[in-house]
Amino acid sequence: MPAFKAPAPGFSVRFSPFHENRLLAATSQHFGLVGNGHLLVLDLSAAGPGGPGLAPLFSFPTSDALFDCAWSESHDSLCAAASGDGSVRLFDVTLPPEQNPVRLLREHAREVHGIDWNPVRRDAFLSASWDDTLKLWSPDRPASVRTFRGHEYCVYAAAWSARHPDVFASASGDRTARVWDVREPAPTLVIPAHDHEVLSLDWDKYDPSILATGSVDKSIRVWDVRSPRAPLAQLAGHGYAVKRVKFSPHHQGMIMSCSYDMTVCMWDYRKEDALLARYGHHTEFVAGIDMSVLTDGLLASTGWDEMIYVWPFGSDPRAV
């Protein structure tokens, strides 16, 4: 599996839920502060062993930084990107760049930092923005379906439950994680999760009540929404803020995380010795990680060193 040199610092990677060799990446010039963004689609099968000369299948430049991206779960060529100018863009990778984005959704007042596609009902996605709100979108509608208000600070990430089509959770700089039901006007649960900003969260795919949050306080905490007073587990080991956490789609309890300490870590929160592996292959902040839904154990990461690595769990990302 290859390493890929991106044109700019990477912010997010996502494996396609349709094609096991397809990878979506969001990158931004100048670390997202100013400049353009690039949405890339990589074909992993086209790469020779260890060849960094992999060319992207598609590359869509955007006028503003891209902070996150997500594949559509309903259509194999559709993907969404969260932009620094507050817009959400939908791209169809089968169309030439001139006809993209196929949809420009401009409702958020500030940067959109997180995006997630509903994996159960597959007809809607969420955007999390620094204007303290989340918005629910449907790709067949020109405007948002709903706005979720309640957070008191930037919302950094949103994650749909993997098992319930109406439930999702959000992570915010107001130090809380909130659980929402799209049918309820207010959050159904507010977890004062950390002492610092919560940057990311994800649901356990096998246990619909389990949630993991990653925070600026360097820790990952695992929560049970039925008893949110105390975390089930706290995973310490990162030296700086935890940028993203992700539950494995294949193994219950397995968590992947990346951090500003430039490492990617694998955990099993149910084990005594929770840290399974630590990868220090990036030379700058690691900003995006993903685990393939279609290939068991295939991992991807990207960071501000403009590299995108794809490697199987248990091997060295730089060796493959």
Added chain:
Amino acid sequence: MAGAPPKPWERAGAEGTSGPAPFKPPSGGSTSDVVEASGTAKPGETIAATTANVSNPVSRTMPQRPWQQQTGYGNSYGGAGYGSNMYSSLGGYGNTYGSGGMYGNSMYSSYGGGGGLYGGSGMYGGGMYNSGMGGSYGGYGMGGMGGMGGMGGMGGMGGMGPYGNPDPNSFGPPAAPPGFWVSFLRVMHGAVSFFGRVAFLVEQNTQAFYLFITAMLQLFDRSGMLYGELARFVLRLLGVRTKSKKGRVQGPEAPAFEGPGQQFLEAPKGNNSWDSVWGN
């Protein structure tokens, strides 16, 4: 619209090992229809304040937003600081310097321990009218120095937000040296706060100078009146009946001594004359 292949956890089909989740059962139909059927679509501001369903309301204070971040001294430019009080109190000096505590206090609180750059309360109030010029300027000088001392003490770095603070009291191994961007942003932060402090000092010195000049002018004004009053009093003791012409200012050049034997024309006393204060 075929939809993605089934997920591994869906193929497994097992409910979670720790029992059912505490959510309402899923609704049928598309997400848009579900949301609209629930009446929460586009709730806008009417629902923003709803917290009825929140089971764990947050009571902790929120961190400042990045675009609101200031390092202490920034707040003192606000209307609550000396800005409003100081200028308004300069309107009439009768009230102003008697109640110097007003701006003294607000300076202190907004500056966060800076110690009232101008010496705080009562410096003009007590000094000017009670103990005279020396006292008033003594207070002024000391206050100013205190303020400068407080100034040096501040300048703590703001939290670096997503980059994390290397907190020595936290768990985990000793933090690695910060990366290039962290240190660069810190340097930039230091430069910005340095210029902020310089701007603050310039403004404060302008304020001090203004107050100083105003106080000097008032001192001269009042001392002239005092001189005239004393002169008249002494003359009265000496048995000289002086009478100022109506509308004439009693100043140092007033014709106070023109010889004890000289007689002045008696004029009817004005009912607003100071002469009636002391009786005859």
